[in-house]
Amino acid sequence: MKRGTTFFLKMAVILIGIPILALCIFLVPKIxxxxxxxxxxxxxxxxxxLIDMYAAAIPFYLALYQAFKLLSYIDKNQxxxxxxxxxxxxxxxxxxxxxxLYLLGMPFYHLMQMRVDPPGITAIGLVIIFTSMVVAGFTAILQRLLQEAINIKSENDFTV
Incomplete structure (x- = not known):
């Protein structure tokens, strides 16, 4: 893969992190x-x-860091x-x-929604939960496929 493509993806990873950081600094305290x-x-x-939202930001940034490392491995042909x-x-x-974490916080978000005029807080929480589970499922599939490709590659290395 060309470096330009991974550079673009690395910049995308960084740009994904910036709005979440802004939300953590400005919006989460207000919520x-x-x-x-x-x-x-x-x-x-x-x-x-506050604890629920900030605690969920920690694994989010860890995942972004892991994605950045994965792109670095691709750059190094690893x-x-x-x-x-x-x-x-x-x-x-x-x-x-x-x-x-968001599933555990849903009772609090539901309580907030019961007193707010336009309902939607619970829907936002459900979207976050669903999106995270889709990402988990997708990475599990990629992990399994990559492991199988590594196994096939090592078998081919032994036969040659």
Whole structure:
């Protein structure tokens, strides 16, 4: 693969991370404060919403880092290596973790939606959960295919 293509994909990975960082800096604190204002009798509501959203950002950035490493392996002609399989496995686990964290936070988002006029908070959470599970499934398939290709390659290396 040409370096230009992987450079473009590396820039895309970086550009994906920037808006999420902006959301974490500017929007997540407002969402936490909003949750605290909706339920002032539940003292820990703001903290739980903040913890859930920031905790989900950590595996997101770990997955982006693993994707960046995977593209670096492709640049170095190590695409068919155990390192690539490990990177895909880590991306899969990160996607499952994001989905699980948002699934655990859904009761809080549902409580917020019950007091908000235009409903949609729960739908956004469900979209995040579904998207993360699709990414996990896709990376699991890629991981298995790459592992099979590595096995076939090693068998061919032994026969020659």
């Amino acid at each position: 936490g404060s909003f949750a605290g204002e909706l339920y002032p009798d539940i003292a820990y509501m703001k903290s739980l919403v 695409a068919f290596s155990e390192l690539s399989v490990k990177a895909l496995k880590n991306i899969k686990y990160c996607a499952i973790t994001i989905s699980t």
